[in-house]
Amino acid sequence: MIGDFIGGNAILLALAGFIILSIFLGVRIVPQSEKHVVERFGRLRAVLGPGINFIVPFLDVVRHKISILERQLPNALQDAITADNVLVKVETSVFYRIIEPEKTVYRIRDVDAAIATTVAGIVRSEIGVMELDEVQSNRAQLISKVREQVAAMVDDWGIEVTRAEILDVNLDEATRAAMLQQLNAERARRAQVTEAEGKKRAVELAADAELYAAEQQAKAKRIMAEAEAFSTNVIAEAIAKNGLEAAQYQIALRQVEALSEVGKGDGKQTILLPASALEAFSDAFAMLRGIGK
Template identity: 70%
Template sequence: MNIEDIITNLVGLNGLALFLAFFLIVAVLMAVRIVPQSEKYVVERFGKLRSVLSPGINVIVPVVDRVAHRISILERQLPTMTQDAITSDNVLVQVDTSVFYRIIEPEKTVYRIRDVDGAISTTVAGIVRSEIGNMDLDQVQSNRSSLINATKEQLANQVDDWGIEVTRAEILDVNLDEATRAAMLQQLNAERARRALVTEAEGKKRATELEADGQLYAAEQEAKARRIEADAEAYATAIVADAITEHGLESAQYQVALKQVEALHKLGSGDGNQTIVLPAHALEAFGNAFKFLGGRGA
């Protein structure tokens, strides 16, 4: 074998080695799949589901296996949906809803439903109409939380076969037509007027009660004053009686005369009373008083 043959063989061997090395590198690149944290890969083998690759480094069979679907597992929000519904008291309302969900089993989502967003929107519309049909308008307005919970629960049960988890279901707004709005506004104004009348009546009632309490209190105080005055007079009478018992009739006559003098003194102390005309018995009262005073002084 000459040198040219050896060189030719070496070149052939090197070419084969380079080819094998290139093929190996390509095979490794095709076999190794690095899946991002926010995704999952659905792998098919000859058009049939083979496996689902989780985030991280994964290995598949080159050429035979292929990544058919790259599915995001991040939470998604459907666009705000508006649907008409009729309450149990025959009021037409428009309900704005929004749904948040995420895919947890991509193989079900890929092979069991074509348009997952459209399917969820249709399901939500049916659930909301059904729930509102069992409620009157006041319940829809006041029990929105129960409507949200019922919608989320029923939606979660129906989309379970699609590999979807419903994280949130929101009732954003409940809109009414103009006629219903006007009727509700009229009712609200009537209710406010009724409350105002009730408040005014209660105020008048309270004022009457307070006035009656004031009059009763005044009467009680007056009765107490009269009772005290009566007690004082009774006490004075008792003292006079004791004095009569102790000192006899002379003491009683002294008390009567003293009262007569006091009365005349008050009569003379009035404004403009410079001249006083006294009857004869008044002078006798003075004389008796001085007589008794003199006698007591002695």
């Protein structure tokens, strides 16, 4: 009786343990940042997404737990030779995430190493068809090409390349020294060109100034000539209207002006005039007084 009771309880306990173990093995809670790969008898059975999932206990086994978070490969340096035979060291950085774990776990063993090797080969290939100046100036275009080719090649591995960056392009010391020398020569050439252009501009401005001065002098002479012509016309009209007296008046006026110019000075000079000149001045003053009256 007691033995039957103990035997019955043992069976119930074994059954309860089996049920608990089955539930424990059959219910799988997958975190949001992971996907689980399930196998049955060594073959792919299913890929469990985030949340509560159910599998067949004792038959299905969670063989791989894959993180789907974005990952970054360690920064890598690789040598490359440009189309103009310049050796450069390229530093790259790659970010990726696994989107199809069933491909990743069954098609590639070391994901990080495979991606790093792929990126190195693509970078060398792209830089090999570009000259050094193009590599330096068209880095954005180079990065775009590298990203596209890497994304296409890792697609079979169930991987998405989110970013592929070329952080730096380093030159060897000899090339750097040659480029520095070339840069200094270019700066010296630009300085010489700037100085030459400045001298040329100065000469042009001086020529413009001389031309302006000549134009102003010509303009002044033209104005003086016009004034003299006008004066001559006035005198001619006066002579035509008043006859000889107008001419004598103009002569007397010029004689008085000449005497005034001769008399200008510091008072120390001595002026000698012939008697005929004094008589001419007397006649001029007399004529002026007469005309004034």
